[in-house]
Amino acid sequence: MLADAGTEYARARNGHAQCEILRTAQVPWTNTAPARHLKSELGSTPFSLVALFVTPNADFAKVVAEAEQCFPDTDVVACTTAGEIGNSGYDDGLIVAIGFPDTGFSTTPVLIEDIQQLHAQPVIDRIALERLALQEGNPDMAHGFAFLVVDGLSLSEDTLAATISPALRDMPIFGGSAGDGIDFSETLVALNGKIARNAAVLTLMRSKHRAQVFSLDHLVPTEQQMVVTEADPDRRIVKSINAEPAAREYARIVGKDPEQLDRFTFASHPVVVRIGGSHHVRAIQQVNDAGELVFFSAIDEGMVLTVATPSNMVEHLRRKMEELSQDGAPANIIGCDCILRRIEAEQTQMSRELSDILSTHRVTGFSTYGEQIGPLHVNHTMSGVAFYHADPTQK
Known part of the structure; x- marks a missing residue:
C-alpha cells in the first residue's frame, strides 16, 4: 500500500534530519540482507536500543539473527506487524527500524515469557527494580516512559497491561500487539536474538528529550x-x-x-x-x-x-497531531496503530490522506492487533509517544 506516496515527504525529511531525535530506516522484505541495509541507513550513531517492526512476509528468524550480528553491542527489540508505518505513512512489506541514540536515551528491555500463565509478583518486582536502577543510573535524563510489544495472539494483553502498570509508578506506558497481517496465524516478539511466542518485551526508557505518551481514537x-x-x-x-x-x-x-x-x-x-x-x-x-x-x-x-x-479519520488525526504540536512540533513520533484503523481507512478511501499526515509529522511505527496505554489494552486506537527538543534551538 502506498509505497510511493511519500516522495515529497522523503525529500523534506532529508532536510530535517539534523532536527530529528530518533534515527529511522526501512527496507523492503525482499532485500537479501535487510539488517545490514538498515544498519547502513541508520548511520554510525551508537544506539542504546534498536526497534524493528517486521512485515509477516519476511523470515522473522533470519531478520532477527542478522540484526543480532549487525548490532552486537545494542539491545534489539523486534516484533511482527499487521502493516508498517514508514516514510510514506501506511505501507506493507517493509522492515522498519528505529534507533535510539545513546547520547539521548538509556534503555532497559525486559523479556516477559509465558504471559498466559503470568506469575504477577516476580514480574512486578523485577520491573520495579529495573525502573529504579535505570532512573538512579541516569540522573541527567529527566524524562521516562515504557514501550511494550506483546504477542498479539496470546489473549493475555489485558492481564499483562494491568499487572505491569503499577510497577511503573509514574512512568507512562504505551505499546502494541504484534500482528500477522490479516491472517491471524502467528505473531512473534524477540529480544537480542531470542524469538518468543506467548511473550512480551517491555522496554523501560529514560531520555534527555521531553516525551509525551498519548492515545487517540475517532x-x-x-x-x-x-x-x-x-x-x-x-x-x-x-x-x-x-x-x-x-x-x-x-x-x-x-x-x-x-x-x-x-x-x-x-x-x-x-x-x-x-x-x-x-x-x-x-x-x-x-x-x-x-x-x-x-x-x-x-x-x-x-x-x-x-x-x-x-468520525472523520483525516480531520481527527490532523487535529490530534496539531494538539501534539501546540508547544512546538515533535521531532519524531512512534505510533502503534490498530489494524482496524487501517482497514477503515482503506474502506473509506482515506489511506493516502492519512499517510500524508503521518509522514508530515514524522510518525514511524506499525499496525497492531491491539494497543496498550497505561493499565489498559484497547483497540481501534493509536497509542504512541512524541519526542520534543527542550527548546527550538536544540538540535
Whole structure:
C-alpha cells in the first residue's frame, strides 16, 4: 500500500534530519540482507536500543539473527506487524527500524515469557527494580516512559497491561500487539536474538528529550446498546447478546446481513465499553463457525456494549497531531496503530490522506492487533509517544 506516496515527504525529511531525535530506516522484505541495509541507513550513531517492526512476509528468524550480528553491542527489540508505518505513512512489506541514540536515551528491555500463565509478583518486582536502577543510573535524563510489544495472539494483553502498570509508578506506558497481517496465524516478539511466542518485551526508557505518551481514537458512542449474556472470557468469545446468538444480534442492531459480516463491518461499526468515565473499544476480530463473535480484547458476561460511530479519520488525526504540536512540533513520533484503523481507512478511501499526515509529522511505527496505554489494552486506537527538543534551538 502506498509505497510511493511519500516522495515529497522523503525529500523534506532529508532536510530535517539534523532536527530529528530518533534515527529511522526501512527496507523492503525482499532485500537479501535487510539488517545490514538498515544498519547502513541508520548511520554510525551508537544506539542504546534498536526497534524493528517486521512485515509477516519476511523470515522473522533470519531478520532477527542478522540484526543480532549487525548490532552486537545494542539491545534489539523486534516484533511482527499487521502493516508498517514508514516514510510514506501506511505501507506493507517493509522492515522498519528505529534507533535510539545513546547520547539521548538509556534503555532497559525486559523479556516477559509465558504471559498466559503470568506469575504477577516476580514480574512486578523485577520491573520495579529495573525502573529504579535505570532512573538512579541516569540522573541527567529527566524524562521516562515504557514501550511494550506483546504477542498479539496470546489473549493475555489485558492481564499483562494491568499487572505491569503499577510497577511503573509514574512512568507512562504505551505499546502494541504484534500482528500477522490479516491472517491471524502467528505473531512473534524477540529480544537480542531470542524469538518468543506467548511473550512480551517491555522496554523501560529514560531520555534527555521531553516525551509525551498519548492515545487517540475517532469514535463517538451512540445510544445503541447491547448486553453480553453468554461469553467465554478466556478465549474472548461472545456467544450471545441480549440472549440471542451473538453475530445475528449484532448484525440486527447495526442493520447488516448476518451472513455478510466481515472485517469492514467491524471496523465501521465498532462497539465500546465504559470504563472509569471513558469509552474504550472492544473490537470484534471475526465471526467463528458457531456464529459467535471473537474479540481482540477482554470481554465478559454482563458487559454493556455501546455501538460507536467513526468520525472523520483525516480531520481527527490532523487535529490530534496539531494538539501534539501546540508547544512546538515533535521531532519524531512512534505510533502503534490498530489494524482496524487501517482497514477503515482503506474502506473509506482515506489511506493516502492519512499517510500524508503521518509522514508530515514524522510518525514511524506499525499496525497492531491491539494497543496498550497505561493499565489498559484497547483497540481501534493509536497509542504512541512524541519526542520534543527542550527548546527550538536544540538540535
